[in-house]
Amino acid sequence: MDRRRLALGRAKLGRAALGRAVLTVLPLAFLGYFFAYPVGRILLMSAGEGWGNLNTPRLAGTVWFTFWQASVSTVATLLLAMPLTWALSRVSLPGRRTFTALVTVPFVLPTVVVGSAFVALGWTGSVWAILAAHIFYNVAVVVRLVGGVWSRLDPTIWEASAVLGARPARRFWNVTLPLLRPALAAAAAIVFVFSFTSFGVVLILGQLRYRTLEVAIYEAATSFLDLPSAAALSVLQLACVALLLATAGRLSNRLAPPRLTTSLASPRRSRRTAGIVVAVSFGLLAVPLLALARRSVGGFSALATRPTGLGSPLAAVANSLRTAALAAVLATLVGLPLARMGAGRRWGRAIDLLVMLPLGTSAVTVGLGFLVALGEPVDLRTSPLLIPIAHSLVAVPFVVRATGPLLSAIRPAIREAAAVLGANRQQVWTTIERPIVARAAALGGGMAAAVSLGEFGASAFIVRPESTTLPVLIARLLARPGAVNFSAAMALAVVLMGVTGLLVLAVDRLGEPRW
Amino acid sequence: MAPQEKETPVRRVWPSLLLVVAGCLPEGSVVPPPPAETITLLSHDSFVGAVTDDTFSAFAEETGVSVKVLAGGDAGAMLNQAILTKDNPIADVLFGVDDTFLGRALDEELFLDFVPERATSLDPRLPVPAGAIPIDYGDVCLNYDKSAFDESLPPPATLETLIDPAYRGMLVVENPATSSPGLAFLLATIDRFGEPGWKDYWTGLVANDVEVTAGWDQAYYGSFSGGAGEGDRPLVVSYASSPPAEVIFSDPRLADAPTGVITDGCYRQVEFAGVLMGTKYPLEAGRLIDFMLSPAFQSTIPSTWFVYPAVTNVTLPTEFVEFSETPSAPITMDPGLIEENRNRWIEEWTAVVLP
Numbered sequence: 001m002d003r004r005r006l007a008l009g010r011a012k013l014g015r016a017a018l019g020r021a022v023l024t025v026l027p028l029a030f031l032g033y034f035f036a037y038p039v040g041r042i043l044l045m046s047a048g049e050g051w052g053n054l055n056t057p058r059l060a061g062t063v064w065f066t067f068w069q070a071s072v073s074t075v076a077t078l079l080l081a082m083p084l085t086w087a088l089s090r091v092s093l094p095g096r097r098t099f100t101a102l103v104t105v106p107f108v109l110p111t112v113v114v115g116s117a118f119v120a121l122g123w124t125g126s127v128w129a130i131l132a133a134h135i136f137y138n139v140a141v142v143v144r145l146v147g148g149v150w151s152r153l154d155p156t157i158w159e160a161s162a163v164l165g166a167r168p169a170r171r172f173w174n175v176t177l178p179l180l181r182p183a184l185a186a187a188a189a190i191v192f193v194f195s196f197t198s199f200g201v202v203l204i205l206g207q208l209r210y211r212t213l214e215v216a217i218y219e220a221a222t223s224f225l226d227l228p229s230a231a232a233l234s235v236l237q238l239a240c241v242a243l244l245l246a247t248a249g250r251l252s253n254r255l256a257p258p259r260l261t262t263s264l265a266s267p268r269r270s271r272r273t274a275g276i277v278v279a280v281s282f283g284l285l286a287v288p289l290l291a292l293a294r295r296s297v298g299g300f301s302a303l304a305t306r307p308t309g310l311g312s313p314l315a316a317v318a319n320s321l322r323t324a325a326l327a328a329v330l331a332t333l334v335g336l337p338l339a340r341m342g343a344g345r346r347w348g349r350a351i352d353l354l355v356m357l358p359l360g361t362s363a364v365t366v367g368l369g370f371l372v373a374l375g376e377p378v379d380l381r382t383s384p385l386l387i388p389i390a391h392s393l394v395a396v397p398f399v400v401r402a403t404g405p406l407l408s409a410i411r412p413a414i415r416e417a418a419a420v421l422g423a424n425r426q427q428v429w430t431t432i433e434r435p436i437v438a439r440a441a442a443l444g445g446g447m448a449a450a451v452s453l454g455e456f457g458a459s460a461f462i463v464r465p466e467s468t469t470l471p472v473l474i475a476r477l478l479a480r481p482g483a484v485n486f487s488a489a490m491a492l493a494v495v496l497m498g499v500t501g502l503l504v505l506a507v508d509r510l511g512e513p514r515w
Numbered sequence: 516m517a518p519q520e521k522e523t524p525v526r527r528v529w530p531s532l533l534l535v536v537a538g539c540l541p542e543g544s545v546v547p548p549p550p551a552e553t554i555t556l557l558s559h560d561s562f563v564g565a566v567t568d569d570t571f572s573a574f575a576e577e578t579g580v581s582v583k584v585l586a587g588g589d590a591g592a593m594l595n596q597a598i599l600t601k602d603n604p605i606a607d608v609l610f611g612v613d614d615t616f617l618g619r620a621l622d623e624e625l626f627l628d629f630v631p632e633r634a635t636s637l638d639p640r641l642p643v644p645a646g647a648i649p650i651d652y653g654d655v656c657l658n659y660d661k662s663a664f665d666e667s668l669p670p671p672a673t674l675e676t677l678i679d680p681a682y683r684g685m686l687v688v689e690n691p692a693t694s695s696p697g698l699a700f701l702l703a704t705i706d707r708f709g710e711p712g713w714k715d716y717w718t719g720l721v722a723n724d725v726e727v728t729a730g731w732d733q734a735y736y737g738s739f740s741g742g743a744g745e746g747d748r749p750l751v752v753s754y755a756s757s758p759p760a761e762v763i764f765s766d767p768r769l770a771d772a773p774t775g776v777i778t779d780g781c782y783r784q785v786e787f788a789g790v791l792m793g794t795k796y797p798l799e800a801g802r803l804i805d806f807m808l809s810p811a812f813q814s815t816i817p818s819t820w821f822v823y824p825a826v827t828n829v830t831l832p833t834e835f836v837e838f839s840e841t842p843s844a845p846i847t848m849d850p851g852l853i854e855e856n857r858n859r860w861i862e863e864w865t866a867v868v869l870p
Contacts, residue, residue, distance in 0.1 A: 116736060119728075203729045207869075208690050208693065222595070223591060223693060225591060225594065227595065298766070301766070367592075460589075461588055463585050463596060464563075464586040476561065476565075478736070479564075480760060481735060481761055486743045
């Protein structure tokens with residue numbers, strides 16, 4: 001009898017170990033096969049001959065500009081997004097959830113659309129236009145990553161410090177900020193890498209007077225058909241990103257994960273200030289969006305009549321949603337175990353770095369790497385799966401960073417406390433752990449779906465079977481003359497904004513704790 | 516702490532998430548080896564964007580072979596893809612290499628040497644290098660906003676006039692490093708003014724306040740004042756087919772084109788198709804290219820892709836005749852010469868125009 005029980009116990013242990021191994025190995029295998037291997041292949045193949053071409057004075061200027069604008073974009077985004085993050089995470093404003101979802105909308109707009117909105121506003125050819133566009137894109141990253149933690153900080157810490165006599169400013173600097181630091185560092189790293197590798201915005205608004213490394217890589221590959229130079233530049237860009245992230249990781253020496261509660265934001269905070277903050281922030285974000293909306297007038301009827309020879313807008317919406325769903329699921333499947341693995345562990349920093357690398361790798365390298373590496377054993381080079389896979393690679397860092405702080409709240413201490421109070425494992429899982437995991441999955445999945453809907457550069461170099469997504473259709477319409485084409489493109493941009501807002505709203509609701 | 520317990524939550528989520536993945540797979544994501552009755556055409560986005568179910572249906576009926584179309588991004592990205600997969604091609608036919616990139620395609624020996632039967636109906640002025648078959652051409656020409664010019668200030672008649680101070684601040688062009696019409700316009704000026712005279716010409720354009728944008732859409736929709744453009748510059752580098760497109764894509768329908776074409780200094784971009792070396796189906800691939808020269812396909816080219824048919828035995832849509840003008844002496848350049856100098860020209864242009 002006892003022996004049988006022991007054997008059963010061993011079998012259970014074996015299954016748990018197997019599950020753990022699978023959860024560790026599969027995400028790493030995915031990143032290895034679809035990122036490290038293709039990128040390694042293409043870089044090894046061409047970078048060697050490219051080094052000689054890099055010795056130009058223009059390159060030094062490009063590297064300097066890349067660093068400079070990414071740093072300024074990051075600092076400015078953090079400063080400008082913090083009030084909004086506070087207002088949306090700590091104050092029970094009416095429509096709080098809707099605003100939190102809406103802030104994601106700028107994040108997904110194709111750069112060609114944002115570019116033309118900024119061009120329409122007359123902001124072009126200047127550094128300011130580039131910085132403004134980066135802030136416009138990245139506010140969502142801060143609001144969602146930092147807000148996710150801020151909204152769950154235990155209000156008793158402020159009450160305690162208030163009782164001890166700390167004024168609001170002091171409470172912010174000495175209590176709130178240190179607790180938010182891991183989330184802030186996570187958001188800053190993403191904004192930095194995102195701006196560092198910025199392509200469309202810099203190309204359109206900088207008009208090649210200003211170039212990032214990413215633009216230089218694109219130029220080398222597509223205008224000069226000079227893959228060796230493009231590969232050498234890619235290595236340089238990857239090295240810069242890795243070095244910076246490693247340094248940043250060291251500097252932001254990890255604090256103990258903040259104490260999180262499931263209580264909602266404090267209703268006692270000043271609603272009036274928060275209302276003003278939200279109004280001003282959304283007012284500013286809306287300027288380029290309104291420029292788009294104004295130009296979409298008349299485009300909706302054009303969509304119904306379908307300009308000659310372009311596919312159905314509805315099919316494009318369906319393709320976009322399907323791709324986004326698949327990318328979100330892949331990114332969550334890969335990202336959650338990695339975030340869990342990294343949370344509060346020694347190798348957390350290594351995992352953080354690893355998952356950020358795809359975001360810091362040029363689209364050219366990933367796309368052409370797929371072609372070189374994925375022909376065997378199964379020919380995946382023209383598979384419709386490649387686009388969602390590429391999107392998920394870019395989305396994984398968002399998932400890991402959105403969920404890491406939440407998942408680190410699952411600590412043995414909580415489980416032990418629950419066990420002392422008489423809960424069995426099943427109860428601990430359903431009442432404590434599952435809600436946290438579900439919330440984390442929804443947060444990460446929503447971000448990942450948004451990343452995919454916007455189709456960052458990642459897919460520009462991937463061979464695409466006939467499945468047009470919204471951003472692709474918009475770009476195709478904008479490539480043809482005629483008022484109907486133009487207003488139809490703007491109308492589709494408005495559709496993309498609507499689809500994104502609704503999707504993020506739905507995913508957010510899905511992840512709300514239910515108890 | 517017992518380590519095997521730590522992963523429990525995620526482990527239980529895993530199977531249900533897998534089911535979700537399975538439900539989301541796009542159709543046809545498990546790629547079977549293509550049966551002999553399908554051949555694959557790799558092209559750039561602007562061609563693939565306008566392909567419909569009807570585009571190749573006549574070919575399928577005629578031959579029993581269906582056509583799968585792959586979009587490879589812009590023309591440069593597409594050519595990179597073809598070059599990188601030369602030994603194990605992802606397609607049977609490549610279409611959309613223009614004369615500015617053709618030299619590279621020929622250097623890389625991408626194409627099988629082959630001449631389709633219908634090559635006899637090709638416009639004799641178009642080049643037919645080994646294995647590369649012209650399918651269409653487009654003339655990159657200056658367009659002007661009709662409302663901005665009158666008898667006192669007529670639209671500039673020649674490239675030379677553009678540096679006249681009377682046209683100061685009126686021209687917007689695309690960057691040749693990132694835009695295909697931009698490169699075509701640069702080539703036109705190099706052909707017209709020679710080396711190193713073209714650099715002086717561009718210095719003159721800069722002195723006359725030329726604006727440079729990264730792509731065609733920012734120039735045409737952002738800076739140009741004519742047609743659907745919202746800018747304030749009445750001269751833009753675009754295509755001879757843009758004025759007809761302004762009429763076709765207008766609602767309510769315009770009686771006349773709001774823009775016109777300047778017929779001097781136009782550069783003729785020819786787009787080529789070729790059978791990719793290493794294809795398993797050279798016969799069917801050749802038949803597809805032959806089909807693309809048939810009157811049935813060629814007659815759809817102007818109204819679908821807004822370029823001109825490469826054959827002489829089809830008629831143009833009325834809008835193309837009414838609202839556009841054919842350049843009398845379009846500029847062309849040898850693909851080998853372009854391939855040899857393209858990168859140097861772009862770098863020198865950048866040094867002059869965007870110092």
